[in-house]
Amino acid sequence: MRLLSGPVGRSIALLAGLSVLLGVVVAGMAFPVVGGLGILSNEAGDSVTSSSADLVNNPAPLTTTVTDSDGRPLAYLFDQNRTEVANDQISPTMKAAILAIEDRRFYDHQGVDWQGTLRAVVANSTSGDVVQGASTLTQQYVKNYMLYVDAQTEAERLKATEQTPARKLKEARIALQLERQLSKDEILNRYLNIVFLGNGSYGIAAGARTYFNTTPDKLTVPQAALLAGMVRSTTQFDPVQNPETATQRRNLVIEQMRQQGMIDDAQARQATAAPLGIADPLVRIPNGCNGAGDTGFFCKYVVQYLTEAGFSEEQINRGGYTIRTTLDRRAMQEVKRALDAEVPPRTPNVANVMSLVQPGQDAHRVLAMGSSRTFGLDADAEETSFGLPYQPVNLGAGSTYKIFTAATALEKGLGINYSMQVPPSGYASPIYVDGSGRPIPVANASEGLPPRMSMTDALAQSPNTAFIKLEEFTGVPDIVDMAVRLGLKSLATTPFVDPGSGERTDRSIAEVIKEQELASFTLGVTPTSVLELANVGATLFSEGRWCPPTPIDSITDANGEIVPITEEPCQQAVDPGLANTLVTGMSQDDISGTSAAAARAAGWSRPMAGKTGTTQQNKSAAFVGAIPEMSGAVITFDNSNSPRPLCDGGNGPFACGEGNIFGGKTPARTWYGAVTPLVAGTPPTPLPATDPRYLDGGAESRIPDVVGRSAADARGELEGAGWQVTTRTVDNRATEGTVVGQEPRGAALPGEPVTLQVSSGTVPAPPPPPGSPPAVGPPAGPPPPEEGADGGDGDGG
Template sequence: MSFPRHLARPIGLLLGLGLLAGVVVGGMAFPITAGLGLIASDTGDSVNTVSADLVDGPLPQTTTVTDSAGAPIARFFEQNQNRRSVTAAEISPAMKAAIVAVEDRRFYQHQGVDWQGTLRALAANSASGEIQQGASTLTQQYVKNYMLYVAAETETERLKATEQTPARKLKEAQIALQMEQSLPKDEILTRYLNIVSFGNGAAGIASAARLYFNTTPDKLTVPQAALLAGMVNSTSAFDPVRHPQAALERRNIVIQQMRDQQMIDEAQAQAALATPLGVAEPLVPQPNGCNGAGDAGFFCKYVVEYLTEAGFSLEQLNRGGYTIKSTLDRNVLQQMKAALDAEVPPKQPNVANVMSVVAPGQEKHRVLGMASSRTFGLDAEELETSYGLPYEPVNLGAGSVYKIFTAATALEKGLGINYQLTVPPSGYASPIYTDGGGRPLPVANSGDYAPRLSLTDALAQSPNTAFIKLEEFTGVPPVVDMAVRLGMRSLATTPFVDPGTGRPTDRSIAEVTKAQNLASFTLGVSPTSVLELSNVGATLSSHGTWCPPSPIESITDSEGNPVPVTEAPCEQVVEPGLADAMVNALGKDELPGGTAARAAGEVGWNRPMSGKTGTTQQHKSAAFLGFVPQMSGAVITFDNSRAPRPLCDSGGAPFPCRSGNIFGGKTPAETWFGTMQPLLASQPVLPLPPVEDRYLEGGAESRVPDVIGDPENEAREELEEAGWAVSVRSVDNAAERGTVVGQNPNGSALPGETIELSVSSGTVPPPPAAPGEDDDGDDGDGDGDDGGDGDDDG
């Protein structure tokens, strides 16, 4: 046999490959051992060690995050590797036929390497001096694509996977031959269609069918399949969007080849040739990551960060093909977003309104939704942000919502929710509320209050002086610890920022607050996560059981097998009775006299709930935490600029101003009720839990004997024997002289507190003066405030 001189070199190489492969070329059998070692792989694999196992691993696949109903929220994949592998049964016969017709017409005859086709291609290419015909089979192309997209981990390896060298060709041929011995043809064809790129970021036939035709691969028609098969040769040259005429001509060639190879008849061919390209306008891409999640963007980002902390790597998420079913309730998200935007439009300068909702539970706290008035995205000029506003700590704090932690600590130390708190007047100088140098600072109230209020009424009306006074009894460190236990976990991990330098220190907020005995903690000056604040309500609603606010319902791998997620275990952080008592103690905020009453009245709220408003000093932020047995939600409205200013909230959207007047009972509470009222409309009205007597009236250590009606000496003796200090004042009263006619406090008191006895003088007081006109200018509502919520935290 003799060959023309210009074909001698390429055919010599072909014969060398044939010798190494041990196949029949031109009717001559060559032993597989002949010539071994003549060519070695540049990647370090000798010819003897090359194995089909190199291409037998899983393909990179797209991970899908869904909502609680299973509808997709977002997808994660490596660049240009948006792939969902499908089975052979999920690919239309037309698609299989089209790719075989144009890329490897002898696919069902050869054994992995088409030696006849290779000879023909070598001759054609050598005669023309350029590449006119390809020689690789679909099996070989699969090997090359696998080496490029899966096996290669570095840019160097990716370059080697596509370089035109005899070593690489030999390696592909050997692996292809081995694959054909172990896998059926249909499996190889399916693997190829799952891995090959179809351009515009579509990897694999499932992504391509969706991108170009908004369909699934099992429904691809002959003209659609022919278009996609034709693009494999050059996804750029035959891009139907950029080059529709070239794509049409290429598609028609594929149709004609399908006809010539008797895959379709003449009538089918003519019908397909007459069909327009039919590409979707615009294309139907699948955005990569949370930027394609819309209003669920913040929730999506929280899912990623939550899984990262649980041990998942970004590479796993981008390649693993997981289905992550989240806890997101679309209805919750929609109602929440509508309420947030109604109060603060997305493009309102410098103001953000953020909210998170968590479902209580003894075994899991599910995050039902989180959102912001700010649009999730990367376009700063459009006031978009990708910062985790609904779950990252807000530096401006939550104001008097933190009084919850002081109250809970007081209950744990023996008080009950009926305890009568002392309410010092505005300007009270507490020995623990100082300027840092030991000098007491005056504590301000917003409005006038009775000198004593029950703990329940104090939480509803929110006098600052009462809770600073209560904190003198509880101590600051236990209050901080209570906050962390109930759900404010980031306080124990977020570095404290030095106010002098503005730089983070090596100690946490909780550590510094306790070490410096910062009594302002009860007034909510610490950076606060809205999600964690919402989870505090879920903890109390769960009878004192804290669980991490989880966005994950389940995870399955690409084969549908469950994948475990490492989550922090639930903890019983306070006694169930204490938690139930706090649920009740917070049950008056929406009632007349409570700081959220106005917002509740605007929506006609008529079910039991627990709530607490908060406003920070200078009105730079305001907050509301509210919860019912079914769900807990928290809202913070704040100036999110780099140099926050006070916010004014005088009708319309809040805006930065010189002297603020925003309160937790305004925009935050209005957002909460605007979200919850429609969400709960179809939910049953559930009562608040009963309160144990211990947490209603206090423990034995706080009980004060009732001595009213006793002689002064006997009353003093009984109280002192019970460990109480006693003071006496004389009052005009008709009772026998020396009889105790009043005591303050009565029922329970702070340990160490002095009990004041009112002892009768035996003198009847004079009759009251004649009635006169009330001209004190009071508005008659008894709250003495200025229309706010009583949370000016001084």
């Protein structure tokens, strides 16, 4: 069959369209008389009632705004860019314009304008085109609601706009019900809030901002007329793509306003002569965290946090919430500045990441997080949208994990003053073995260390052998549990990846490490979240109280009502005295420890707790530092698919053959660089008071002090207390057989032998006379640690 064209074809098409309209008119006019009986089934009637109830009770999708702690926007999250405004926030001019062109009898009909429908039928039939619409604003509101709120798929959207008598009749019935439930002003307000105005703007608030960078209450006559005219076709009357057509349509609306007495002749002439005045470029708000700039990682963490708290993605993107976050804008700026200063954003394959958390008894607020790599989707520009500052970093955090070994030792009865054994490099521990059970020699980054040092000094200088030796006492499983308690929660939730097959198992990392008793755990070889590591410091500075690192201060809905959020409750991870004492035990890192050089370069001069870390082959390095006001962690690592060792060069770290990066270099410099300006000009806060119980240890670890007694009496007392005793003779003026020294003194590990130095009773040889060549012998004391070095370069098991 050949399709007709020209006037005849158009007439037939027009008659078909008019048949639809006339069918609706006839059915609709019968509806008030018969009450709908016989027109629609009971099921259809129930559907109408349900739909009208939805229109009354369910809001349209709204834009969610994410703000910083001061309420300044960081990002916008939406399916439809819509901000709801109240009736009194829309100018009378805008209401007049939409009524003039879309529904001049709005305040006269009851939802369906039968008179207007017949008039439209006649007008359209006479002109040969659809020059007048038959739908009221109420009916249009119903259609827009079905299209923009109810419809979720393309099929549903097509169904919401299909030109059939059944749909039009249902639309009319819902409109009639709606008019009995809502006032005219409320319907008009809802219509203006839901209507699509093109270029991604839904509702009058978004439209006013997009096209004129203004608010709905300030819209002028020509501006309002343009927006009202676009309702019929946002494509045909787009002022950017079709300015001439848009101007003609705008002027038609102005003329309708004049004819209906809404404006006078002078106002009409002035409005018609006005330029379109469209913003150039249009004022668009970016959708999602990609528009959040340097706060993109923080924004993404907010979304993840809310999702884990029970919010759906649909809720977040359609709920119109105001999410006031904990982000401190100045802290964020300093963190980003410090990160980029150490690792320029486009550095290939290297990421420098940092998170900053505020301690507290009731909440640990995330102040800032960032990365040297720019947040985004352009991989060629070294951008990434992976959650680097909060997702576990696969290369680990090195010797920062010695914090957990020390905490476990304190909990098991040792004190922070305990004199730890420091075996030399090459130490073969019975628990640090390969898959065949053969011991793996443990190396230290620095040589010439004394055979014993206090736990405080060991935390600062970080000898691997000392902490592997300490791990023999504490056991691996308890250290893993301590790490999870203090804040590394992801160890207990992240599936273990089989190193052979690369497949994820159904067990967590923590479960596997404990089951296999992997002694490399104290050297920090497991995946580590920078945010969780920062929160460990916050836990210690909160007297051992762990709280989830929250990015949320408050959430309010579109009506300003507080929306509750379910967060994990805070827990007392360790005894307050243990936490306070451990903080003091970590207080030498910036003075005599592995971050001392970075601290001096930054002009750091206040009390703090710190620990560096470096992983196998220097592929990553870390630093965790904390003061009472804030705790931060930094990890610098090769984030490529095939990580290589990193060298710390003049222009930042880079992949190299043999790495030389340490936690005391780039990571520590980043931490001091970010935190120093944040606390400048404020008085230092002292570290918390120590607890005697955790200074010298419990009774079970204390050794009787037998110096000055006879060797026989000393041996008898020590062996009577359960200690193994060995002796060695030393030259000394004391009476022969007198104990002149003991190692360890004060406290020892259970089962650790106590060595007594017993006097020979002879006087040592006198020193050589002046002018004699100096005697050759060992140095008087341990050398200072290598700049930035720490003991985290073990084999990793």
